Amino acid sequence: MKELRQQLEALIAFEQHAPIRIQTLGHFNLWREGEKVPNKEWGRDKTLQLLQYLISNRQRNAIHKERIMEHLWEEGDDRDFKVALHGVNKAMEPNRPSRTEPKYLLRQGVSYELDMEQVWIDVEALERYVIIGNEAFGKDTELAKDAYKAAIALYHGSYLPNRIFEDWSSEEREKTQIHILGAYVTLAELILTENPMESVRLSQAAITIDPTWEDAYRIQMQGYIAKGNRPQALKAYQRCADVL
Numbered sequence: 001m002k003e004l005r006q007q008l009e010a011l012i013a014f015e016q017h018a019p020i021r022i023q024t025l026g027h028f029n030l031w032r033e034g035e036k037v038p039n040k041e042w043g044r045d046k047t048l049q050l051l052q053y054l055i056s057n058r059q060r061n062a063i064h065k066e067r068i069m070e071h072l073w074e075e076g077d078d079r080d081f082k083v084a085l086h087g088v089n090k091a092m093e094p095n096r097p098s099r100t101e102p103k104y105l106l107r108q109g110v111s112y113e114l115d116m117e118q119v120w121i122d123v124e125a126l127e128r129y130v131i132i133g134n135e136a137f138g139k140d141t142e143l144a145k146d147a148y149k150a151a152i153a154l155y156h157g158s159y160l161p162n163r164i165f166e167d168w169s170s171e172e173r174e175k176t177q178i179h180i181l182g183a184y185v186t187l188a189e190l191i192l193t194e195n196p197m198e199s200v201r202l203s204q205a206a207i208t209i210d211p212t213w214e215d216a217y218r219i220q221m222q223g224y225i226a227k228g229n230r231p232q233a234l235k236a237y238q239r240c241a242d243v244l
Contacts, residue, residue, distance in 0.1 A: 001140040018120035026157025047087030056172045062111035071168050126154045130179045148187040155180045188219045196226035
């Protein structure tokens, strides 16, 4: 468990000190050396699309330029890609000397990927927090709670809400939703005895994301019963039954 605690602390430190920090949940924002990059610096929407595509595919190997163009711009050409690539590098490294290789967007021939050792991304951190929480569950309750709380603190809404109709963003959106629902419900279960009303609140947050998440209703009912509020427990049961 000591190693897991160190991993958690390292993740928290990386969030605070990473040279590039990216928010994708609820809104899209990028911080460069602690300063938020204004929208006007992105220029064309294709620049943002390219970066967001690479974020969505960050756990794959470097992606070939042709594959990126095929997924992003059906009628795009090589110039579109070059302009978008230049825009991403310019936003992340505005003062990079000419004829030097980018630090954050790595190139291998004509394939590209983000350097995840220097770029902090909220969905990546959220997933890793949940993994730590799941590994600590049943072994170190305090560590598990800390990890789930860290994950929940990052959640500000759906993944890339402005790309909700883009096929290339759907897998990450669905995966992140499952992670955050699990974090809410598992944390609610862990603190059910010590703080039943906080468990009720956490389970309600999960229900707000997915009204059919049955485990959240179960925790909510248990929380109300623990506080001696049988009528609210019955109402929670009825809401669950109605939805399902």
